[in-house]
Amino acid sequence: MVRIYTLGPARSCHHHATLKYLEFQGIEARDIILVDDLVTAAGEAADRGDSYVLQCSAHLNVHLVTEKFRDRLQVVDTFILPTQSIAIVKRKGVKEPRTLGLPEPTVGYIDTKAWKKLNFETTKPVVEKKLLEGVYDAGVAYSRSALEHPDKLEIVQEIGKVVTSWLLYGPRPRYSGTIIASPYPELHHGLP
Structure with a gap:
């Protein structure tokens, strides 16, 4: 094995x-x-x-x-x-997201100046979990996060595979x- x-x-x-x-x-x-x-x-x-x-x-x-x-x-x-397909995903109802959760290796996908606070996590599934818990406004997560939780999350920007x-x-x-x-x-x- x-x-x-x-x-x-x-x-x-x-x-x-x-x-x-x-x-x-x-x-x-x-x-x-x-x-x-x-x-x-x-x-x-x-x-x-x-x-x-x-x-x-x-x-x-x-x-x-x-x-x-x-x-x-x-x-x-x-x-x-x-x-897997990546996106910037935000919580629904947040009009102007200011806090972003993301794994540090994904920082190259975003404009860091566009966010008031960056919260580094180990992986995108952790970002998704904390988005759903309301810990921050948006996150670099999998596109499927918004697809699997359409009532709570939406894609702001598709990054893709x-x-x-x-x-x-x-x-x-x-x-x-x-x-x-x-x-x-x-x-x-x-x-x-």
Whole structure:
């Protein structure tokens, strides 16, 4: 059975990417451990010596996971997969949203000057939960948040799916002195 740690909770982009990756690899026997701190999880995976960690390359702590556990947990695979559809979502009834909840890696999607207060959360599902609780006016969440709660939330700005890369860390090094990459024929043809 494959044990893999990734950022939760369920239905997060990390969870989604983990499921897609394991499906692509044809792995059915799996133990997916959803965490809220990938650095701590990487330490646990490294200590176990038999586990993997999946992390988005845009995550804030990529350098810490890569550097801190370099002798016991190394990048063993990468892949390209879009995030789930993202949007700026606000609570219905809020005419001029001033407070925004968001995961810090999503700050590049917004105009920070447009908000009175930014509230950083670990993941978009946490943003959705706190929006529904009325903690702040708006948030960077999944588009489905508004679709699943049309009486409470609405989309202010659709960001959409963002194509990104993902890193899989594992206990046994895969790199052995030769580049590991997929052929990219378009590179040879140049841009039109």
